[in-house]
Amino acid sequence: MNEPAVKVENLVKRYKEILAVDHLNLEIRQGEIFGLLGPNGSGKTTTINCILSLLSYDMGDISIFGKPMAPNRYDIKKDIGIIMQNVAVFDELTVYENIDYFCGLYIKDKKIRAQYVEDAIDFVGLNDFRKFYPKKLSGGLLRRLNIACGIAHKPKLIILDEPTVAVDPQSRNSILEGIQKLNENGATIIYTSHYMEEVEQICTRIAIVDKGKNLALGTKDELKKLIKKREIITIDILDIKDSDIAAIENLPHVYDVTFENHQLTILCDGGQHNLIRVLDYLQSKEYSFGHVHSELPTLNDVFLEITGKELRD
Amino acid sequence: MQVYKTFFKIAKKYLSSCIIYFSIFIVLLIAMSKLGTETTNSRFEADTVNFAVIDNDNTTASEALLDYLTGKHELVTLDDYSNESLQDYMYYEKIEYVLIIPDGYEANLLSGKTENIISHSMRTDSAKGFFFNQDVNAYLDCLKLYLGADYSLSEALDATKDTIEATADTKPESITFEEKNNNIVSGMTSYFQYMAYVMMSGLIIAVSPILITFHKRNLQERLACSSTAVRTQSIGIGLGCITYCIAAWLILMVVAMILYRPENMFSETGLMFILNSFVYTICITLITLIIGSFNLETNALNLISNVFGLGTSFLCGIFVPLWYLSDKVLIFSQFLPTYWYVKNINMISGASGEAFSKATYWNYIGIEAIFIAALFAIFLLANTQRKKKAI
Structure with missing residues (x-):
């Protein structure tokens, strides 16, 4: 059986009185894209820094590919690629020189390194910009360079800490596609973000963290099953009697009905054909209605229900 | 080696401003040292009253x-x-x-x-x-x-x-x-004296930005995650800095050879000047490394370069001879390596009237060496603090 790519057991990290990470447990399997989802200040980056041994911690154990992690475990570090939220490249070096420098910190053989640098440039699509200095690159291209510097040495574990912050939608899509491609090539990915859509789009498993605690962990479907709300139906309607609202509330799987600003909102806790049942009832009472919308819960709903607050608070 | 090579790749980006800086200084330095020689000449000319x-x-x-x-x-x-x-x-x-x-x-x-x-x-x-x-x-x-x-x-x-x-x-x-020798010694005295200012200002301006680049927080995190030991990287950066400073010193020595001829530079007096300046260069290298340990902006760096360069020049007898400085100033100056560097130059050339003695010469070199040890300790401390702050 494969060792987990990363195993965090009972991790505690304090900054004086502030408890940044509170008895956190994580097990990240090899080959998956693992999402660490939480609002700003929830302890995601602290956890990542502890995993990378950039920070000392008060309690707990961290192992990577079955080996205990420590600041001087360079044998483990050679298999890790890190892409931080802020672009970390040398302004004084060209695109090629930057990638070559960071790759050179891991790969000593010049020939292999040259090949790896070429591969990284190809991967992020910076072939036409290899002699450009970072200041001449657009924000999106700069992010790509940042990624290339982190993955050039072909690491088995890639950690991306909010890589899409302040990135335009086009570059964001390109970055997300790139991450999926890296995963297809065999790398385990840890992806931290407070953008639930991104995490939902690419991650195979997700941990929701807040105040340094792991609140929930599973696939996105597993997480959504954790909450009562499964379907939200909204119907534009001019007016409706209170007795009819009460009647809709008594329909199977419906647990909450509200009417505000000519909009009827019905929350269902599962089941099938909820929308048809509601529409049949309204038609039977000869209500005329406009726009009808049914949506499944998002991770934000999961987060809202688990923590009682919006993800982007 | 990767870090060492990259140090010079980055240095190339700052080389143009560094060359301009050094060229201007060298021209001024030559002019000043020539001026010093002429002053001495006129003093020895027979004059009528x-x-x-x-x-x-x-x-x-x-x-x-x-x-x-x-x-x-x-x-x-x-x-x-x-x-x-x-x-x-x-x-x-x-x-x-x-x-x-x-x-x-x-x-x-x-x-x-x-x-x-x-x-x-x-x-x-x-x-x-x-x-x-x-x-x-x-x-x-x-x-x-x-x-x-x-x-x-x-x-x-x-x-x-x-x-x-x-x-x-x-x-x-x-x-x-006598006059012939005095002219050369006087010229060399001025040259080595003003060289302290050039080295101090020039190297802070030229080398510190490279160090600051390496010490940027974002880069530090990425570098700390790599499989190359942090100590290896620090050694690469330190060696790059030392090479750069010694190269700058060698260039100034070559200029001195051209100005004062090798036979004078390799005379006992010349060699004493050379050794003194070499020891002082190590002091400056360490000062540069210490300044580079702080994450400074360019403007702050220029300010520090001027404060250090001009400040030590005025306080330690480069621009104003030591014997014109008040006792209170001299008490403070004694805590700066430049003071002992200049004092040694004055003693070798006899400009200050202090009797030459080899024992005194080595004493002054020893004091400069103590400064090197102290600066090295400060550098280690600053480096440790920087690493702690980086995370």
Whole structure:
């Protein structure tokens, strides 16, 4: 059986009185894209820094590919690629020189390194910009360079800490596609973000963290099953009697009905054909209605229900 | 090696401004050191003093004295010899010295009286009067010796004239020889003195930005995650810094070789200057490394470069000689390595009047070495603090 790519057991990290990470447990399997989802200040980056041994911690154990992690475990570090939220490249070096420098910190053989640098440039699509200095690159291209510097040495574990912050939608899509491609090539990915859509789009498993605690962990479907709300139906309607609202509330799987600003909102806790049942009832009472919308819960709903607050608070 | 090579790739980006900086300084340095040489030259040039005489004795002895002085200096005949007029003539620099030979001068000489047998008046703000005084005293001392040895007045006057002339004949040769060496030593003194300022300002401006680049927080995190040990990276950066500083020092040494010729540079004095500057370069390298440990902006770096460069230059005797500085300033200056570097230069060249001694030379080098040890400790401390802050 494969060792987990990363195993965090009972991790505690304090900054004086502030408890940044509170008895956190994580097990990240090899080959998956693992999402660490939480609002700003929830302890995601602290956890990542502890995993990378950039920070000392008060309690707990961290192992990577079955080996205990420590600041001087360079044998483990050679298999890790890190892409931080802020672009970390040398302004004084060209695109090629930057990638070559960071790759050179891991790969000593010049020939292999040259090949790896070429591969990284190809991967992020910076072939036409290899002699450009970072200041001449657009924000999106700069992010790509940042990624290339982190993955050039072909690491088995890639950690991306909010890589899409302040990135335009086009570059964001390109970055997300790139991450999926890296995963297809065999790398385990840890992806931290407070953008639930991104995490939902690419991650195979997700941990929701807040105040340094792991609140929930599973696939996105597993997480959504954790909450009562499964379907939200909204119907534009001019007016409706209170007795009819009460009647809709008594329909199977419906647990909450509200009417505000000519909009009827019905929350269902599962089941099938909820929308048809509601529409049949309204038609039977000869209500005329406009726009009808049914949506499944998002991770934000999961987060809202688990923590009682919006993800982007 | 990867870090070391990258250090110089980054250094290339700052090289143009560094070259401009160093070139301007080298030109100024050469000009300043040449200026220093010329000043010394003029000091040794034979010079004449415009003087007037009030001879109230009018004897053979007084005429002989006048004869001697007229041969060396310019006797000015005045229309009016009143006190007020003489003061006016001196004020308007028509004359610089008035020799007053009182009545009884010859008689006093013959009676063996030696004190206050002549008097004078001179400008106090000019060194020329003192040189004139020296000539008068030399003549009188010699004359007194012969008279004391029972020479007759005429014999003593003749013997004094011969002796003084013989001394004068040998002097020019020895002066020319001394002057030649003094010119070079003086030039080298100025060069090595101003070099301290160039090295301090230039290297802080040129090397610190490279160090600051490496120490940027974002980069530090990425570098700390890599499989190359942080210590290996630090060694690469440190070696790059040392190589850069020593290369800059070597360039300045080559310039010095061109200016003062290798035979002078490899003389004992030259080698002492070279070793002194090398030890000082290590001090500057460490100061640069310490400054580079802080995450400074370019403006702050320029400010620090100026504060360090100009501050130490004024406090430690580069721009203002040490003997013009107050005792309080000197007490503070002693806590700066530049002070001991300059003090050593002054001692080697004899500019400060401090007697040269090899033991003192090595003492000063030793003090600079203590500064190196202290700066290295500060560097280690600053580096540790920076690493702690980086995360």
